[in-house]
Amino acid sequence: MMDDRRHPFRDSQQDREAASQVPATPQSLAPTYRLAFADTDFMTREELRPVRLQLELLKPELAMNEAGIRSTIVLFGGARIPEAAQKHTARSQTLADLSRYYEEARSFARKMTEISMLAGGFENVIVTGGGPGVMEAGNRGATEAGGRSIGLNIVLPHEQAPNTYVTPELCFNFHYFAIRKMHFLMRARAICIFPGGFGTLDELFESLTLIQTGRMAQVPVLLFGRAFWEKIINWDALAEAGTISAQDLALFQFVETADEAIRAIRNWQGAGEKRGAIPGR
Numbered sequence: 220m221m222d223d224r225r226h227p228f229r230d231s232q233q234d235r236e237a238a239s240q241v242p243a244t245p246q247s248l249a250p251t252y253r254l255a256f257a258d259t260d261f262m263t264r265e266e267l268r269p270v271r272l273q274l275e276l277l278k279p280e281l282a283m284n285e286a287g288i289r290s291t292i293v294l295f296g297g298a299r300i301p302e303a304a305q306k307h308t309a310r311s312q313t314l315a316d317l318s319r320y321y322e323e324a325r326s327f328a329r330k331m332t333e334i335s336m337l338a339g340g341f342e343n344v345i346v347t348g349g350g351p352g353v354m355e356a357g358n359r360g361a362t363e364a365g366g367r368s369i370g371l372n373i374v375l376p377h378e379q380a381p382n383t384y385v386t387p388e389l390c391f392n393f394h395y396f397a398i399r400k401m402h403f404l405m406r407a408r409a410i411c412i413f414p415g416g417f418g419t420l421d422e423l424f425e426s427l428t429l430i431q432t433g434r435m436a437q438v439p440v441l442l443f444g445r446a447f448w449e450k451i452i453n454w455d456a457l458a459e460a461g462t463i464s465a466q467d468l469a470l471f472q473f474v475e476t477a478d479e480a481i482r483a484i485r486n487w488q489g490a491g492e493k494r495g496a497i498p499g500r
């Protein structure tokens with residue numbers, strides 16, 4: 220392996236390997252003797268939370284930089300929404316009906332990835348939560364286009380393995396929801412939200428709040444399925460109550476299909492001035 224260190228000091232990996240060969244004695248077996256960075260018991264102590272937060276921010280950042288990922292298209296959406304061919308397995312008729320959004324997410328990701336690859340595949344890369352449902356559809360569409368996609372998975376009380384369509388070297392696992400959401404938005408050039416549950420709502424409102432308060436540059440925020448979103452959220456009531464401004468309702472728009480979403484991103488005011496803007500074709 221090429222030695223690309225920028226200093227003359229001994230490599231930490233070398234010392235970790237050397238320490239593992241030390242003869243077993245009461246002293247060398249003591250927990251205090253373990254190298255701090257190689258001691259998982261130490262690294263998971265309550266007092267080390269600030270360090271773990273930093274590491275969880277840094278590890279995906281380094282990997283994505285090394286992969287040349289410059290901008291992303293974010294897909295949020297429900298883990299329980301099945302593909303159309305499997306809608307008979309849905310736990311409710313509503314979920315079965317929402318299966319069409321699995322297919323729209325799949326189509327959107329495929330078409331976006333094809334566009335991305337025309338420019339080298341480093342801009343507007345699809346990123347999802349890496350799980351099932353709409354997330355799987357996004358990674359699947361990117362794979363069908365022959366491109367890469369990112370999966371930002373998280374450890375949950377119930378087992379959740381990443382879907383098989385995520386590009387392996389761009390598949391990440393998180394402990395902290397907050398750091399995971401930062402990685403969703405750090406490179407975002409558009410945010411597409413499909414029907415979903417609490418997690419999707421959390422991601423939607425986090426994104427809107429950051430844009431509304433000027434903590435994040437404005438990007439297209441596209442809600443797939445007007446009927447769904449207007450049924451579960453009374454947007455106009457928020458504006459009428461004065462808890463948001465009427466102008467805040469312009470921070471997002473509704474779309475129904477993959478093609479409509481791509482047009483909305485292309486035609487979005489100011490999009491052409493941003494790095495990674497989607498070209499017409």
